[in-house]
Amino acid sequence: MxxxxxxxxxxxxxxxxxxxxxxxxxxxxxxxxxxxxxxxxxxxxxxxxxxxxxxxxxxxxxxxxxxxxxxxxxxxxxxxxxxxxxxxxxxxxxxxxxxxxxxxxxxVFEGVESPVRRAVAGEVDLVVVRENVEGEYSEIGGRLGRGFPEEMAVQEAVFTRAGVTRVADYAFSLAASRRNRLTSATKSNGIVHTLPFWDELVAEVGTSYPDVTWDAEHIDALCAKVVLDPARFDVIVASNLFGDILSDLTAAVAGSxxxxxxxxxxxxxxxxxxxxxxxxxxxxxxxxxxxxxxxxxxxxxxxxxxxxxxxxxxxxxxxxxxxxxxxxxxxxxxxxxxxxxxxxxxxxxxxxx
CATH class of the missing domain: 3.40.718.10 (Isopropylmalate Dehydrogenase)
Structure with missing residues (x-):
């Protein structure tokens, strides 16, 4: 025992x-x-x-x-x-x-009706791998001028080479044990520093997994594609904030x-x-x-x-x-x-x- x-x-x-x-x-x-x-x-x-x-x-x-x-x-x-x-x-x-x-x-389980027409039992089977300790949910920032017209709030995102690399490596390894397909969630066209850095590191890790086919999708387009064609996805790797959002979106696609x-x-x-x-x-x-x-x-x-x-x-x-x-x-x-x-x-x- x-x-x-x-x-x-x-x-x-x-x-x-x-x-x-x-x-x-x-x-x-x-x-x-x-x-x-x-x-x-x-x-x-x-x-x-x-x-x-x-x-x-x-x-x-x-x-x-x-x-x-x-x-x-x-x-x-x-x-x-x-x-x-x-x-x-x-x-x-x-x-x-x-x-x-x-x-x-x-x-998507048989017997559970998804609100998404193309989410079919036996076809939708994916995993969201979310970076869980840094990214957009950092403790760096603060409030200034509370109560005054110029009051402001500052919140800093923190992406480290170690943090991004280790979660990307986990995601690629998981994909290699499943259907060899990975999607990286990004927004490097609008967020000028952290997400291009994310993209570079994911690409670096990807070279160690030649059998895994992968691509990067901007988070707004990715959310749309998850709804339009959820069966195409296998492993999705994302930063803390994007992974948080995608997790609830994909759960809703599954029916509840x-x-x-x-x-x-x-x-x-x-x-x-x-x-x-x-x-x-x-x-x-x-x-x-x-x-x-x-x-x-x-x-x-x-x-x-x-x-x-x-x-x-x-x-x-x-x-x-x-x-x-x-x-x-x-x-x-x-x-x-x-x-x-x-x-x-x-x-x-x-x-x-």
Whole structure:
């Protein structure tokens, strides 16, 4: 029996509702594969911020540093500004643990209707590789002249050779293991310094992968092409901001952001990686028991794959696909009326539990 310690951060809103679904699936599949999970739960959240003035304690990172992985349910609440909640929890973990790859797979499943006419089940299968710790989301900048007519805000983007090269290398390597096709998101026609630098470094890395066919697309045109012909894409590599936008766009193309998973990866494994569904805390439906658990369940599969159990991860994905293809069970975001609990129970049944 292989035992893993997971730092569990249910967080806010529906994060507290879908995290138990992910744990139930991990435990069920793990039992069949000789894998056990120990969950150490942390109350780091907006509720904690309201009570104590901080999303997590000052020594938060050291408390989870030795865990095998981190599972985060969601972050955010209307009572706490988004920049406070994100910069108080999610971003410090990503940066403190050098999780410089944000990995977001996207598929159109049979039984899920995409709002995009050409997004067909079995044809759309892509991955967005987002640079996760620098780029446009830097901490460099500030506000000047607050309250006066000349008030201004300055935000600096930071692109380093090391940062761009390592995420590009990860993306090319991933493409080489899939369909040998990569697209780089850029905007070098309008952003005169950072994005031409990005283009140059992606091209440099590309020379090491002669079997991977790749091109660069300006982000505005790329968004249009993802909608018009999503099946043409395999791996898309992008800066922090562009990757963030593309991830939600591609999730919507797949039919629901409630399905979408994500992983914040430290490829060198010097630190634990963090896994989180993309849907956010969804305060509008929190507490109603109708959140779609598929994003969390697929995220659990990504966690298993990262820990070295691809067969177990594949079983989870196959069970998800079977539920969608063979049953009418759907949560409201997919046009049904099932509860989170009922949907989770159905997934477990298809896993043979």
């Amino acid at each position: 292989t035992d893993y310690r997971i730092a569990l951060i249910p967080g806010d809103g529906i994060g507290r509702e879908v995290t138990p679904a992910a744990c139930a699936v991990l435990d069920a599949v793990g039992a069949r594969h000789g894998i056990a999970f120990t969950y150490d739960e942390f109350d780091w959240s907006c509720a904690r911020y309201r009570a104590l003035g901080a999303m997590m304690p000052d020594d938060g990172l050291s408390r989870i540093r030795r865990h095998d992985a981190i599972f985060l349910g969601a972050v955010g609440d209307p009572s706490v500004p988004d920049h406070v909640s994100l910069w108080g929890l999610l971003i410090p973990i990503r940066r403190g643990f050098r999780q410089y790859v944000n990995l977001r797979p996207v598929k 952001i409630g399905i979408a998973p994500a992983a914040n990866i430290n490829p060198e494994r010097e630190f634990p990686s963090m896994f989180e569904p993309v849907h956010g805390s969804a305060p509008d439906i929190a507490g109603r028991g109708i959140a779609n658990p598929l994003g969390a369940v697929w995220t659990a599969a990504m966690l298993l794959d990262h820990l070295g159990h691809p067969e177990a991860a594949k079983e989870i994905e196959q069970a998800m696909a079977a539920v969608l293809a063979k049953t009418p069970i759907r949560t409201p975001d997919l046009g049904g009326s099932a509860t989170t609990e009922a949907f989770t129970k159905t997934i477990l049944e298809f896993l043979g539990m």
